[in-house]
Amino acid sequence: MNSFGIIGGLGPMATAYLLELIIDMTDAKTDQEHLDAIIFNRPSVPDRTAYILDHSKPSPVPPMIDMAKKLEALGVCAIGTPCVTAHSFHEELQRSVNVPFINMVQETAAYLKNAGCKKAGIMATTGTVHNGLFQRALSEIGLSYALPDDAMQQYVMSLIYDCVKAGEPADMEKFRTVSDALRKEGCDAIILGCTELSIIKRDNAIGSGYLDALEVLAHAAILACGKKIKPKYISLLN
Numbered sequence: 001m002n003s004f005g006i007i008g009g010l011g012p013m014a015t016a017y018l019l020e021l022i023i024d025m026t027d028a029k030t031d032q033e034h035l036d037a038i039i040f041n042r043p044s045v046p047d048r049t050a051y052i053l054d055h056s057k058p059s060p061v062p063p064m065i066d067m068a069k070k071l072e073a074l075g076v077c078a079i080g081t082p083c084v085t086a087h088s089f090h091e092e093l094q095r096s097v098n099v100p101f102i103n104m105v106q107e108t109a110a111y112l113k114n115a116g117c118k119k120a121g122i123m124a125t126t127g128t129v130h131n132g133l134f135q136r137a138l139s140e141i142g143l144s145y146a147l148p149d150d151a152m153q154q155y156v157m158s159l160i161y162d163c164v165k166a167g168e169p170a171d172m173e174k175f176r177t178v179s180d181a182l183r184k185e186g187c188d189a190i191i192l193g194c195t196e197l198s199i200i201k202r203d204n205a206i207g208s209g210y211l212d213a214l215e216v217l218a219h220a221a222i223l224a225c226g227k228k229i230k231p232k233y234i235s236l237l238n
Contacts (some may be wrong), residue, residue, distance in 0.1 A: 002078075002225040005099075007064055009043035010083035011165055012037040014195035014214060017238035018082040019201060021218035027228040035227050038074055040067040046083035061089050065096045076225030078224040080104065080217050082195045084124060088131045102224060108191060111216055115237045117189045119144045121182030123156050124193030125174045134193055140180075146185035152178045156194075164196035170206055178220040179206075189237060195202045218225030 004022070008015035027124035028034045046058035048169060064086065071079055080102040086093075087105045094101040095137045112120055122134045122145055129135075139147045148156055155174040164169060180191055190210050192198055200206065217237050222229055 003038055003074070003076045004221045004225050005068075005074070005079040006037060006039040007067045007071070007079065007083075007086075008039045008079035010045055010048070010060075010086055011196060012041065012043050013164065013199055014082040015039065015198060016039055017195070018080075018214055018218060021050075021215060022221055024149030025215075025218050025229055025233045026222050027230045035222060035225050038071055038076055042067060048083060048088065049125045051206045052085070052088055052127035052131055060086065061092060064089065064093055068093055068097045068101065072099055077226075078221065079104055080221055082214055082217065084133065084193050084195060084213055085127045087133055088127065100224060102217060102220050104213050104220070105133045105137050105145055105193075107218045107220045108193070108211060108213045109134065109141055109143065111188055111236065112138070112191070112211060113143060115189070115211075115235075117143060117185050117237075119189075120148065121146050121148075121179075121185065121186075121187035121190040122193055123148065123178060123182075123190060123197055125160060126153060126157055128193060129153065138225040146182055146187050148178055148181060149205065152181050156197075157164060159197040159200065160194050164199045169206060170200040173201075175200060175204075175206065183209075211237045 038097055045063045046060045048060050051059050052058045078100045101201050149218045155178050192212045198212045201212050
């Protein structure tokens with residue numbers, strides 16, 4: 001049976017939620033019909049945004065490559081990681097193994113294109129924004145985008161680091177303020193482009209018009225490993 005390999009711990013809660021999403025989205029009636037998964041939960045991997053903004057900080061790439069190679073040796077058919085910012089190193093990670101390393105950024109952009117989206121708002125870490133991950137992926141397929149201004153980006157980082165990563169409830173006033181600012185820029189969808197933001201969507205009624213990159217990754221993992229999606233999860237953009 002095909003197994004999916006997960007480079008986890010980036011962060012720990014997002015890793016647990018990815019597995020939950022894969023289980024919930026798979027069209028399975030018995031235990032045996034679910035997807036096999038192998039998870040390395042290694043939260044000791046250095047912070048991705050810190051390294052992107054300051055290369056004197058410890059690099060997260062060597063431990064991620066180490067996990068990818070170990071997963072390949074264990075026989076997985078595809079690999080993914082529940083960390084959008086880590087996709088700044090996607091090419092290097094993909095070169096380190098011979099099995100597909102799912103690119104959740106490109107998968108998210110493609111999903112929006114297929115859904116008929118014209119302009120996407122981007123909520124993500126400063127590292128992801130700094131490296132232009134979603135901006136490039138969207139531009140390459142002809143979609144426009146909007147980013148939070150500096151004050152709103154500080155709100156996004158507070159939601160990620162001060163709330164979810166710290167194990168605290170999300171400040172939904174900040175979440176709604178950023179969302180409203182992006183809607184005013186003409187965005188017809190907002191990308192939850194950090195997997196800590198996925199936890200906010202899980203735990204709060206945020207409304208419609210959001211695409212969760214972690215849900216996109218779960219979707220892609222199930223299909224890559226030859227399983228079927230439950231009908232209610234065919235559409236991820238509500």
